[in-house]
Amino acid sequence: MKRLFGSVRARATLGASLVVALALVVAGAAVLFSLRANLTGQADGRANAAAREVASQLVANRPYADLDLPDGDESPVQVVDENGTLVAASEDLERISGTGTDAVKPGPATRPADGDADGEGGGEKPEPGETGEIDDEAEYTDGSATVDGESGDYRFAAVEVSTEDKGDLTVYAGGSLADEQSAVSTALTSMLIGFPLLLGVVAGVTWLVTRRALRPVAAITAEMSAITASEDLARRVPEPDTHDEIARLARTTNETLAALQTSVERQRRFVADASHELRSPIASLRTQLEVGAAHPELLDVDGAVEDTVRLQELAADLLLLARLDAGEKPGGARVDLAAFVREELSQRTRDRVDVHTDLRSVEVVGSRGQLARVLGNLLNNAQRHARSRVTVTTRTDGMWAVLAVSDDGSGVPPGERERIFERFVRLDDARTRDEGGAGLGLAIARDVAARHGGTLVVGEAPSGGALFELRLPGPQSSAD
Known part of the structure; x- marks a missing residue:
């Protein structure tokens, strides 16, 4: 009954x-x-x-x-x-x-x-x-x-x-x-x-x-x-040829399945790419250590250190992406972008070209550590492509606080300006791991911007290079 x-x-x-x-x-x-x-x-x-x-x-x-x-x-x-x-x-x-x-x-x-x-x-x-x-x-x-x-x-x-x-x-x-x-x-x-x-x-x-x-x-x-x-997320439920609640339920279910399929495929690609990226420095480091153990006079200490640093940075990037995907909150600290940029630049000692600034005091609310990762990734990207100059500016644009990083390199082709924010993507002229990194920096930067309620886009700088603009909402007190 x-x-x-x-x-x-x-x-x-x-x-x-x-x-x-x-x-x-x-x-x-x-x-x-x-x-x-x-x-x-x-x-x-x-x-x-x-x-x-x-x-x-x-x-x-x-x-x-x-x-x-x-x-x-x-x-x-x-x-x-x-x-x-x-x-x-x-x-x-x-x-x-x-x-x-x-x-x-x-x-x-x-x-x-x-x-x-x-x-x-x-x-x-x-x-x-x-x-x-x-x-x-x-x-x-x-x-x-x-x-x-x-x-x-x-x-x-x-x-x-x-x-x-x-x-x-x-x-x-x-x-x-x-x-x-x-x-x-x-x-x-x-x-x-x-x-x-x-x-x-x-x-x-x-x-x-x-x-x-x-x-x-x-x-x-x-x-x-x-x-x-079957665990086959490519399948879809039948959608009735009506306009009632059941048809909307079927469409919503299929949209959910499509989003889940995309997420699972993205996760699988992420795991595969991460495994590939981790395998290279680990294999290189192991080879150098084995050679050093057999022939100490041939040990490349500097190369081993570089591989270890690159491995450490890659592991840190992967952990940060995992936290962002899990929905980590950005925090509520107030950050003055001008003072923040000056402090971060003062700690950089290995830049290839000079960094010029044009900073105006503007506050945002968020995680200082995550914003530091964004700035560092943008500067590293600019340093790899700049010929002689990298510029960092901060300003306000209505309700938004804007942090811009530009270089005088070759820029980013219009057709690639969205693709470069995908994970493990490197353009053809930056394919080598020594020069181009693992392809996670810009993906991390955009994810952090989204978690802070902002955006990160790339355009053309006045000097012809790439111009990355990070837009973040200002605090409510500033908006008033």
Whole structure:
């Protein structure tokens, strides 16, 4: 059971069925209430009309015995005087409830009914005429009556009548509720039969529609399981030819798979390139040490030191790239770029060409150590390609702090200006490891810039060489 209702299709079907069932119950109750109220109102109207017809006869001073009363099975009638005595009633009335009295046979009136002083009716009858008034309002009650052996439920209307000769009277007349009961019973029976059938249809349609709608999800799930089992990130899940949420899910899944494939391939290339780059200095160092062990007089100490330094620098670069890929935060230290550049330049002792500066004080927020790596990599790159001059400048450009490093070398061709920021990429004229390094410096510099919320781009310097511009956001206080 838990597994069944763990299905989206089952939950959707159950939810739709419950909503429809609730709506049907509410709608059915409203229909029955409205139908009953309407038919009860019609019964009230019939009862009121019958009561007023009898009341008009009483106002016309017609004797009780001569009252023209409706048939009892259509509308049972009672006329009750001010003392609660039944003075007139429908023929064949055997039982009644819900009116002013349970009596069904008229008794003697407490006041003369026909104008006789002794109430015996033995004198001359008065001429008919209007001798009273009928109350405009009627009161309604529920009751029942048995007429000529037939019992039924009624709505009784009570109409007050004031006459000069007979005093205050109350006329009770009933309107049958048989039509109302029959209609309500028929409607209720129809609902009890129709509602379950309708609910079954809704549940079935919802089940089928949900299954059809979720069919792409099953295909996506199957393909993702196959991708997981095969570890083939080149595969893609099927995208339905629709514009709904499932199609967007499929597209997003494929985009995620593409990004994951790119990341894995990049990681594999990184590992392969790193292994290759590490193998060369290690092999060279091992060779020199083995030669030195066998022939100490042939040991190239300077070469071994250079290989060791290059190996150390490469290991440091690889570790920094690993930290950047892992999402290392840049930190929140405030760095004055002008003072920072002067300090870094003062520690460089092996530059091939002179470094000129044009520095303006501007602050940034970030990691001083990572920014030092960026500046060092840009200067090393400029030193390898410059003919006679390297220039470092700092300035502000709107909301940005700009650090620029330029040289007077041959520059970077436009078609290579993005490629040089890829890892382990060296241009053709800088392929040797002694001259061109491992191809990680510019990649590290751009990654650090991105982690600091900035950019690193290359263009053409005024002297014709390469111009690298590092743009970093200034601190919020400076922006204000």
